[in-house]
Amino acid sequence: MRLTAITAAVALTAGVAFAETVAPDNVAFDEYGAVEVSLTGTPGNAENGAKVMTDRGLGNCVACHVVSALSADFQGEVGPSLDGVGGYRSEAELRGVLVNAKKMFDGTVMPAFYKVSGFIRPGDGYTGKAATEITPILSAQEIEDVVAFLMTLKDS
Template sequence: MKFIGMTLAAALFAGVAAAETVLPDDVVYDDYGAVEASLTGQPGNPENGAKIAVNRGLGNCVACHAVSALDNAPFHGEVGPPLDGVGGYRSEAELRGIIANAKHTFEGTVMPAFYKTSGFIRPGDGYTGKAASETISPILAAQDVEDVVAFLMTLQD
């Protein structure tokens, strides 16, 4: 009986945690593109955020931005602004909004929307030239966005 109660409690807790995750199409941006509410209700992990920032299959922030704190990653980009000190002049809400969909803050930016699944013009099936036949997943999961925000907040002057 105790095992069943613990299992039920774990399942309820998991359901509550999952229910708190904001889906990409439900993200609320303010007039300047900031997203005040956490996407998961959980704090971000800055160490994981740093890993995402250099992971070529996930965030890959260093492909476009120079980040001195990530000097172990080769070939920092120069397309976007350097991120050194960004946690000192941007709020968590601003960073969350920029990562989720920078076009709400910077119209015309080439920065990809990392937490978006609809409203695209050209994504398709691989290199076939055909429209996507399945639901498109966001580049980053909601908690990944929170982790990158937590990492960027550590970048103070």
């Protein structure tokens, strides 16, 4: 017990903050759908965020959005262009859209990237069987990484 208290005191005096990852069902949205609090307490990595946005096995954001700063073979036009989005959206708004866009934009077809409940008849892949476990599309840190990348997209 004493060692834990000493370790915590040393960490706080060194400026290190211990933060737990916010679970998908515990994310707090404001009345407009924004998520003010970081999901991890760790700053996002913009370089990794760019990879998540173009990776077909992760976010694959460019399947629906144009992002001129990213080189991808194909960029979709289903969603709005994300060029300059960091200049007119806050981190909280971007985090909210990524976690569950329907909280901000009712009727959107954008998937909720950090949601594990509230689905209608979820299944296990393409097996036709009921889901045994639902995991978010992106991890909390990947959400923070994408937010960090999107915040770099500002009109000059």
